[in-house]
Amino acid sequence: MTDQLTGQAPGREVGRARTRKEDARLVTGQTTWTDNLTAPGLLHVAILRSPLAHARIERVDVRSALEREGVVGAFSGADLAEGLGSLPCAWQVTEDMVLPEHPALAVDEVRHVGDPVAVVVARDRYTAADALEDVLVDYEPLPPVLDLEAALADDAPLVHADKGTNRCYTWPLVSGDYAAARAAADVVVRRRHHQQRLIPNAMEPRASMAVPVPATGEYTLYSSTQIPHIVRVMMALTTGIPEQKLRVVAPDVGGGFGSKLQVYGEDAIALTLARRLGQPVKWTESRSESYQAQHHGRGQIQDVELAATRDGRLLGMKVDLLADMGAYLMIITPGTPLLGAFMYPGIYKMDAYDFHCTGVFTTRTPTDAYRGAGRPEATFAIERTMDELAAELGLDPLELRRRNWIRHEEFPFTTVAGLTYDSGDYAAATDRALALFGYDDLRAEQRARHENLDPVRLGIGISTYTEMCGLAPSRILGSLRYAAGGWEAAMIRMLPTGKVEVITGTSPHGQGHVTAWSQITADALGVPFEDVEVMHGDTRVAPQGMDTYGSRSLVIGGIAVHEAALKVVAKARKVAAHLLEASEDDLEFADGAFSVRGSPEARKTIQEVAFAVFAAHDLPEGMEPTLNAEHLLDPDNFSYPHGTHLCAVEVDTETGKVAIRSYVCVDDVGRVVNPMIVEGQVHGGVAQGIAQALYEEAVYDDAGNLVSGTMADYLVPAAPDLPDLVTDRTETPATSNPLGVKGVGEAGTIASTPAVVNAVMDALRPLGVRDIRMPCTPERVWRAVKEATAAASAAADAAGKEGPS
Amino acid sequence: MIPATFDYARPQSTDEAVRVLAEAGPEAKVLAGGQSLLPILRLRLSFPELLVDLGAVDALRGIRQDGAQLVIGAMTTHHEVVHDPLVRAHAGLLARAAATVADPAVRHRGTLGGSLAHADPAGDLPAVCLALDATMVVLGPQGFRTVPAAEFFVDYLQTALRPDELLTEIRIPAMDGWGFHYEKFQRVAQAWAVVGVAAAVRPAQDGRGIAEARIGLVNMGARPMRAHLTETALTGADGSEEAIGRAATLAAEGTHPPTDLSGSAEYREHLARVLTQRAVLAAAGTA
Known part of the structure; x- marks a missing residue:
């Protein structure tokens, strides 16, 4: 029994488009980015990085750097190796997975451009930067390993010679009998999709500051990270600093997109230097350094097969992935593509699913989680291939989807991949999107342009996506051999004056948890929004947490806050009943006050109760004088946001330029705590997904150099390059948590990429274009059109007919 | 992203600036806004000994x-x-x-x-x-x-x-009475042009034909260039789409465009022709 605001009714705060508490401080520069921090006696660290993709280190000579005025230390990898363990990988995805050593500072060999080889410590950052030029390194070049397929050949050069192979692992997920499904199929569509490497590009590059207290052996590490709690555990294990002596603080963090869901060698280097020198040290990377040394995302080759009947019913799906691990396994490098393994079937029903992923080492920057982490790749593969199947069958791509998606009345539904989707209404989201988009009119215009041989073609792309959010139930993580759990912690402190402190284990870096958790708490406790303070990101303030990634914070951390608040109310109810000399069962709790049913004048506000508990003069027998409560939540299931994104593009066939004409997204993220924050997440996510479709690619040359090494060559789109988004929502509450929320951090990124590429292909398919690799650059589009036109006219010539004009 | 050490001068007049430059010799660089120079310094692609900042002149x-x-x-x-x-x-x-x-x-x-x-x-x-x-x-x-x-x-x-x-x-x-257009093709708004075409067209007395055209090409070689063959073909041409299109097919003649991440030389030559046609058509239409 509860008289709380629950998922049954929206509260006063939950559902309200509150402006964010965080922003006044952030936009007026009253911030604590790690690079803004200082400490008495602070020294500055600069890192020398490998200019070669693969080489043996013959010699590192730091002597002349040490002679430079202002330099206090210079170290090679060998110099720092003592007491510094291999950097951690927390996901041994198979028993026989190959796990190479990963020193924070390379000792014998460098394995990607940007691999650190030496550090210099100086009294100011300018001297440190200059002194890097004094360090002499002799390299003996080794062959780069760049091609995922060639890397698996028997005679391929090896990234890690001691391992004898570039194959990291092969991981299967097999459900049903795909061979039988394929044999029974009328149509089998097979496609290869390339998921290009992406650079996450958080606004704030990385920075670390390590502050020692030599007398006590205590250390504080300030790091621009999404995961201060995980960093603390891992740094304790890597550096040998006892965990109780190590405090990790994530100050203001300017974005992450997964790139700061990482345990970086630079943190370990900072702590090691602080320990060696007994003084605080700070390291801040430049953007181009970040491009080489912060983990990348995606980097996969996907061979996808869909088997279907002539009337468009899916029978089965086969997926063979090659996933580029890069040079080393970082925290969840090997598991990242597997986060998508469960999502390839998307929203569709089918009988058989056969998935294999092979991880491959290359001499490139390691890959790891980037917004969506495996799920954008999966969604792209199914949604792109569904469009190809529709074309093969001569069906409207929406109609093909309708014939196969899980119907609203079929939920909860266990998919062929073994997940149980709790709720969803794909038809409702699609109908809403169609109404906003003007689908039929655009189709008519598309036909007219085609008939008129208009050099500018119109295309419509569809993406009906779902994703798994809320990482993750600990038992599932355990069954997948992940090293840790997926719970989250929350604590609520009722202060004597009736104000509230919320301590969360989530670690926001742009998401707005301070605002959203205030809204949840205000509703649960019946206190004003302004009376709630949310604290996070410091292991001394928020001692327990699993941090922020995988759209987990609201569905696990936010619900933990809600549950902790309910515990506070339960304690307060006992006190109120005692003070009012009533039975607990006779009390009603509404608007922050307990009153006796039937005599509303007999009431105590929760603030009055809080002060009474502080005074502790008259408490129920045996009760401790505190209302504080904590809750650790381990979810039972993932949550499954979904939605329909529709994109119309105009493709200039003369130049190859793609312009997005209109974009409609209708997302179903369940109940919404703050619609403005949700809107922001959707906008940013869609922008990043469009960026993969049209603009961004980490390009390496044949020698393994990162050619797109600055923002001049790695094209991050800005506002003028992006369309006006039409956004809307349907609301099908999640059944797995009391607020009915699902999470929204990655939805836009997951949904949008296939919508855009499907639109480009829809525009050009009538010209004979079969595929265009991402990003769909103007030159790639122009070449595809040129080649298709040439092939069509050659075919027409061969048939003795007139070619197309 | 920290430049190597350099000296800095901020002259108050053009004469003083020239004097400072003459004294410094070839290792001095003029700072005239810095929107290209500073990134080059910060990436340590250039190591001038002296920056002469013209901001106070x-x-x-x-x-x-x-x-x-x-x-x-x-x-x-x-x-x-x-x-x-x-x-x-x-x-x-x-x-x-x-x-x-x-x-x-x-x-x-x-x-x-x-x-x-x-x-x-x-x-x-x-x-x-x-x-x-x-x-x-x-x-x-x-x-x-x-x-x-x-x-x-x-x-x-x-x-x-x-x-x-x-x-x-x-x-x-002054080019009063000329039509003009700048056709810039770029991958994102802030990026450099993959190819750009600047066209200026002086209409003929009859108001229909083209008396004279000038076409500047961006990023089609080691230096900015004019599409002289197209200009010649347009001189005295009628302003029809066909005539302009024919002249534009000559726009890439004699160019040596680069191949880089934004496009191959072949693609740039193609773009130069397409964009020249568009630029001249637009310029002819605005006279």
Whole structure:
């Protein structure tokens, strides 16, 4: 029994488009980015990085750097190796997975451009930067390993010679009998999709500051990270600093997109230097350094097969992935593509699913989680291939989807991949999107342009996506051999004056948890929004947490806050009943006050109760004088946001330029705590997904150099390059948590990429274009059109007919 | 992203600037807005010993009319060029092209003279000034000299400026009555042009044909260039789409465009033809 605001009714705060508490401080520069921090006696660290993709280190000579005025230390990898363990990988995805050593500072060999080889410590950052030029390194070049397929050949050069192979692992997920499904199929569509490497590009590059207290052996590490709690555990294990002596603080963090869901060698280097020198040290990377040394995302080759009947019913799906691990396994490098393994079937029903992923080492920057982490790749593969199947069958791509998606009345539904989707209404989201988009009119215009041989073609792309959010139930993580759990912690402190402190284990870096958790708490406790303070990101303030990634914070951390608040109310109810000399069962709790049913004048506000508990003069027998409560939540299931994104593009066939004409997204993220924050997440996510479709690619040359090494060559789109988004929502509450929320951090990124590429292909398919690799650059589009036109006219010539004009 | 050590001078006049440059020798660099120079320094691609900041030389800023010429001070910002009524009235092509340079922050800092002296063939304004038949006014220890735009851009990032010389003014003949258009093709709004085409068209007396056309090409070689064959083909041509299209097929003749992440040389040649046709059509339509 509860008289709380629950998922049954929206509260006063939950559902309200509150402006964010965080922003006044952030936009007026009253911030604590790690690079803004200082400490008495602070020294500055600069890192020398490998200019070669693969080489043996013959010699590192730091002597002349040490002679430079202002330099206090210079170290090679060998110099720092003592007491510094291999950097951690927390996901041994198979028993026989190959796990190479990963020193924070390379000792014998460098394995990607940007691999650190030496550090210099100086009294100011300018001297440190200059002194890097004094360090002499002799390299003996080794062959780069760049091609995922060639890397698996028997005679391929090896990234890690001691391992004898570039194959990291092969991981299967097999459900049903795909061979039988394929044999029974009328149509089998097979496609290869390339998921290009992406650079996450958080606004704030990385920075670390390590502050020692030599007398006590205590250390504080300030790091621009999404995961201060995980960093603390891992740094304790890597550096040998006892965990109780190590405090990790994530100050203001300017974005992450997964790139700061990482345990970086630079943190370990900072702590090691602080320990060696007994003084605080700070390291801040430049953007181009970040491009080489912060983990990348995606980097996969996907061979996808869909088997279907002539009337468009899916029978089965086969997926063979090659996933580029890069040079080393970082925290969840090997598991990242597997986060998508469960999502390839998307929203569709089918009988058989056969998935294999092979991880491959290359001499490139390691890959790891980037917004969506495996799920954008999966969604792209199914949604792109569904469009190809529709074309093969001569069906409207929406109609093909309708014939196969899980119907609203079929939920909860266990998919062929073994997940149980709790709720969803794909038809409702699609109908809403169609109404906003003007689908039929655009189709008519598309036909007219085609008939008129208009050099500018119109295309419509569809993406009906779902994703798994809320990482993750600990038992599932355990069954997948992940090293840790997926719970989250929350604590609520009722202060004597009736104000509230919320301590969360989530670690926001742009998401707005301070605002959203205030809204949840205000509703649960019946206190004003302004009376709630949310604290996070410091292991001394928020001692327990699993941090922020995988759209987990609201569905696990936010619900933990809600549950902790309910515990506070339960304690307060006992006190109120005692003070009012009533039975607990006779009390009603509404608007922050307990009153006796039937005599509303007999009431105590929760603030009055809080002060009474502080005074502790008259408490129920045996009760401790505190209302504080904590809750650790381990979810039972993932949550499954979904939605329909529709994109119309105009493709200039003369130049190859793609312009997005209109974009409609209708997302179903369940109940919404703050619609403005949700809107922001959707906008940013869609922008990043469009960026993969049209603009961004980490390009390496044949020698393994990162050619797109600055923002001049790695094209991050800005506002003028992006369309006006039409956004809307349907609301099908999640059944797995009391607020009915699902999470929204990655939805836009997951949904949008296939919508855009499907639109480009829809525009050009009538010209004979079969595929265009991402990003769909103007030159790639122009070449595809040129080649298709040439092939069509050659075919027409061969048939003795007139070619197309 | 920390430049190597350099000295810094901030002269108050053009004479002082020239004196400082002459004393410093070839290891000095002029800072004229810094929108290209500072990134190069921060990436440690260049190691000048001295930066000579022209920010305090007020005489180098401003726009005036001198008879049939517009005179633009070298330190006039792109933003000022875009919004100046004299430029808009008499050299609209320059205002139009300057409005496409990078983003507002860059346009408030970057200067016309800085852009021309940097001579990046991917920059918008060198090719535009070439098409406008601009004249560069240069001050050195021996005094002023003038250099026509056609002789100013020597090679990749190289101009006819000597190390002790300063670009002080850009003189542009007023092109009243000309139609113009700047067709910039870029992958994202802030990026350099993959290819850009600046077209100016003087209509024939009958109002239909083309008396004269000038076409500047951005990023089609080591330096900005004119599409001379297309210009010749357009002289006296009728203004029909066919005639302009025929002339535009010659636009890439004699160019040597680069191959880079934004496009291959072959693609750039194709773009030059397509964009020239579009630019001339638009220019002919605005006269």
